Amino acid sequence: MRRVLVAGIGSTPFGRHGDATITSLALHAAGAAIAESGLDRARIGSLYLGNFIAGPLTGQEVLAGLVADGLGLAQIPCTKVEGACASGGIAFRHAYLAIATGLCDVAIAVGAEKMSHADTASVTAALNCAMDNAADGVSGLTFPGLFGLAARLYGERYGVGRAELSAVVRKNKGNGLRNPLAQMGATLRDEEIEASPQICDPLRLYDCCPVSDGAAAVVLAAADLHAELTAQPVEVAASVQTRGSPRIGGHRDLCSFDATVSAARQAFATAGIEPRMVDLVELHDCFSIAEIIDAEDLGLIPRGESAAWAREGRTGVGGDRPINPSGGLLAKGHPVGATGIGQIYETVLQLRGAHPNQVRDAAFGLTHNLGGTGVACTVNILKRLDA
């Protein structure tokens, strides 16, 4: 496998983009990433686009070809990939593999979603496309319901509750406040979180990520092209994709997603580093409880201690293990297909030392993107070139 660099990044703000089409959002992000890389777009040999529900919500598929056409790329392979909320991470991995395996020297991964124009019932129905409808759809369970169950179970098992969930929310909302791309940064007190509407016991409104529009893109290049790059590159030390059960009954434990555990183990082995060497993490906090579970599944915090770490502030930007300095899905937003690539965007800024919530001397960053009921997962490890 050849060494691969992130050569350029681009993103729209995450949030509400009114009447903008999903294609226009993707083109904005992709154009910015290409421009920053300094590479001629004629050299791009492959495009992957991560998207989950543009079909049901916008009536538009073939997004990979639409974006390539708008960018004026050559007659290259252009592919939309889908794995629910992990669609963006899957797009990134495939662009990475195209270069690592020698198929081309430059590739682009784009993630995009447009959701805010649709009514709540349509959005809920579309998101439920990520469940196994034959097995679980009939139960009436939604994703907030699933993570509400996980929060109850985790809380009872480890003796934690509202205070720890709120600590995650406060941290991420606070981080989001300083991230210009974030949809819903805020300075929140525990009482405000507790007073927000109950969604699925024990989850409150602030425990749930918002409905978002947005797009993000990264240009990847073979390490041979380093001298030609105009932005500071970072290296992809590992890019792993796994699957887990699409059925809730297929999970032995709702306090862990085995697709994450497996992906993280493979990623650390590939990168040749220990979890303690990770300077910052952008992980899939679709709900506050998800951040607590994911951090343990990734091997970053010992099992059962993640909630306490959150309460003690050890996952803040200046803490022992900074998690979601971007604000995460909770505050930055979750335009589903864009999220996994947005995580790469944020991590690259950190490794360049240019993030608005900079983690000091960040050398290794990890991103974690999880789809559905843990059915698809990607974990990437990025590193500073001098690390």
Add this chain to the structure above:
Amino acid sequence: MRRVLVAGIGSTPFGRHGDATITSLALHAAGAAIAESGLDRARIGSLYLGNFIAGPLTGQEVLAGLVADGLGLAQIPCTKVEGACASGGIAFRHAYLAIATGLCDVAIAVGAEKMSHADTASVTAALNCAMDNAADGVSGLTFPGLFGLAARLYGERYGVGRAELSAVVRKNKGNGLRNPLAQMGATLRDEEIEASPQICDPLRLYDCCPVSDGAAAVVLAAADLHAELTAQPVEVAASVQTRGSPRIGGHRDLCSFDATVSAARQAFATAGIEPRMVDLVELHDCFSIAEIIDAEDLGLIPRGESAAWAREGRTGVGGDRPINPSGGLLAKGHPVGATGIGQIYETVLQLRGAHPNQVRDAAFGLTHNLGGTGVACTVNILKRLDA
């Protein structure tokens, strides 16, 4: 790149499958392909699933993970890919690449679609997800409309018309009659075709592929595993994916799709053979006129002569250049995401000498899968191992 073999194939019949879920169709085809290969499913290292519109039509995404779960595969990367009607071909190419580039030794590509349960308006709206809705959707044009325009233009340019279109229909419907997987084989007279309802001038009902359900799957293996395979393998001599314009206005000529031209040139160069060496072709005849155009774009018949070849019977099973011995999309059916893999299925049977419409001594077969308004294309060349 390592040599790759098709180790096993499976398919449902194409047609109407009532209340069967799309997942159950995919599992039927995939299970058959694995069983035929003789390989333990635990060795499968990657799964790609081609699907176009399960989101809008069935409310079910994450199909790649669902199928892997149903098959009991390991925690391997499972990815849905989408490129409109070329989704199946794209899935095949990615499974091929996973082995050719050394990522794994065994991979499976599955294609599936479920459409017949939906009403006509829903199906039409879903199929139009393959258009650039911002550029062309507002015109009210549908895919029959687009190919109707192409038929008019081709007819005027080359002085051909109803007789040639009907010759394609008669041939493919007749081939379908002898293919047990085909949805709508028939023995038709020209008068019956001409008397069928007009869809988009000059296209009649019989000029258009039906709405279909179905799934197809292929197991691919590294050539090193040859001795372990229980079914007669064939080799993948080339697998190419290209893009074209998603906008009708982006095509300089409606009598040609440049994504096909480019993919075919690359495929012949990779396989190291001339078009005249192809013994049979499974190409994307979504409409009768499409077969005429595609055969020229693929370089199999000189420009402007394809209609005459059809009229003269030169594209029949025993002709100079057999096209769609399976019955093609017109007669076998077009469960969109399954079509490209169904073409591989048919071609493998031919190269094994076991097809119900066997082309004598077939050594090289070509498959061609085209999406949307030519926005995505795959061309594969398969060869008999002793060829």
